[in-house]
Amino acid sequence: MNQAAPPPMRQMWHPPEDPDHGKGPGCNPSGEDAYGACAARAFGPTIELPAADAGPVHPGQEGDAMSTLADLDTPFLVLDRDRMDANLARMRRHAERLGVTLRPHLKTVKSVPAAQRVLGDMANPATVSTLQEAEAFAEAGCTDMIYAVGIAPAKLPRVIALRKRGVDLAVVVDNAAQVDAVCAASRDAGTPIPALLEIDSDGHRSGLRPGDPQIVALGRALAEGGAELRGVLTHAGESYGCFTLSEQEALAAKERDVATGAAEALRAAGLTCPVVSVGSTPSVHFATDMTGVTEVRAGVFTLSDLVMAGLGVGGLDDMALSVVATxxxxxxxxxxLITDAGFMALSRDRGTAQMPVDQGFGLVADLDGRPFGDLLVLKTNQEHGILGMREGSAAPLPELPVGTRLRIYPNHACATVAMHPSFAVIAGGDEIVETWPIERGW
Structure with a gap:
């Protein structure tokens, strides 16, 4: 088999581990290139994380033999637990240095056993993107969640049902119709539903614009209409389009300033604003000052993906997620080359298409996770993946016989996870040590 050597991965800048980080020779964290600002980094010790108390389904075994990546029918989803643990430890240390609470977004892992590992203690704060996630995590003991998608009025009975079970679930609003519905549901239930006002920090999608008088008007309507004004929330989605360190740091600062400015406007009007919540994985990763912010929300850092690598958030050795195909x-x-992993296994996300390095629908590696040079998933049909060399590559197509198993690193971890019923969990090797069910639906 003619296996091309993997291309060199660009080196990534990571948040400083201590005040002296970056003062040594060959390291310049203040440079413009988010990929190459620092020539080396140390992960530091991996923290001890508790084993999941409930939920994992252990893989079938034949005699005493543990299943491996060579045994299961393809395509299937692989999660490297050791890499996820290292990603968690690094983000926790960074949040501690910033002096903010980490409220992980569990939409990336969408799994109770994974959430138990991410949160450590299920009583710790979490973020969800569906009420189905909220219900599943509540059943496992999670009691502090933000449903970080603007609330549809018809879903409020499910919110109330969770709150009556002792779950402190907060919702997000950015318009009068939502506020009216939340207040009416609160009055009808006889219990205030906490709501955060979504603020648009970068024109990416939803939210009230900075300085909009509606911020105070809607905050007052919540506080006086039977609901609870919990605070403000923003998401710097435009951080996914920033490719230098200075751009990323500037956007993180803008996200902070917009959120804290909205909080100050509410307080100046005599309203309370206990929570100032910001975050995307890139904006949190590159933040250097979170003064005035109470918590950060990030999710894709847990598993990482090719988009994160393209932004300088991590490298190939931080990616805990891959799809095994044949x-x-x-x-x-x-x-x-044709594989059995199409868009139903990888998703159709093309998040790297507008980035400096386009990774097609995924970067192809051998079963040990080592990339075949410039071999990409060029196209996807429903159940077929079409592999070929990156445009402009002089490397030959690897000779991979029918039956060869491959691993594919995806563009967007969240989208790929949502395509699968479970994770095949490994711990740095090829043995499948656990199977973690994935929560699907809304």
Missing amino acids: VIGHQPDRGW
Whole structure:
């Protein structure tokens, strides 16, 4: 088999571990290039995380033999627990240095056993993107959650049901119709529903614009209408389009300033604003000052992906997620290999398409996780993946016979996870040590 050597990965800047970080030779964290500002980094010790108390389904075993990545029918989803633990430890240390609470976004892992590992203690704060996630995590003991999608009025009965079970679930609003519905539901239930006002910090999607008088008007309507004004929330989605360190740091500072400015406007009007919540993985990762912010929300850092690598948030060795596929055919005249992992296994996310390095629908590696140079998933059909060399590559197409198993690193971890029923969990090797069910639906 002719296996091309992996291309060199760009080196990534990471938040300083201590005040002296970056003062040594060859390291310049203040430079413009978010990929190459520091030539080396140390992960530091991996923290001890509690084993999941409930939920994991252990893989089937034949005699005393543990299942491996060579045994399960493809395609299937792999989670490297050791890499996830290292990602968690690094983000926790960073949040501690910033002096803010980490409220992980569990939409990335969408799994009770994974959430238990991410949170450590299920009583710790969490973020969810569906009420189905909230219900599943509440059943496992999670009692402090923000449902970080603008609330649809028809979903409020499910919110109230969770709150009556002792779950402190807060919702997000940015318009009068939502506020009216939350207040009416609170009055009808006889219990105030906590709501955060969503603020638009960068024009990416939803939220009230900075300085909008509606921020105070809607805050007052919540406080006086039977609900609870819990605070403000923003998401710097434009951080996914910043490719230098200075751009990322500037956007993180803007996100902070917009959120704290809205909080100050509420307080100046005599209203309370206990929570100032910001975050995306890139904006949290590159933040250097979170004065006035109470908590950060980030999710994709747990598993990482090719988009995060392209932004300088991590490297290939931080990616805890991959899809195992099998070569099922060849189209030599077109320079293609065909696999059994199409968009139903990888998703159709093309998050790297507008980045400095386009990774197609995924970067292809051998079963040990070592990339085949410039081999990408070029196209996807429902159940077929079409592999070929990156445009402009001089490397030959690897000789991979039918039946060869591959691992594919995805563009967007959250989207890929949502395509699968479970994780095959490994711990740095190829043995599947656990199977973690994934929560699907809304």
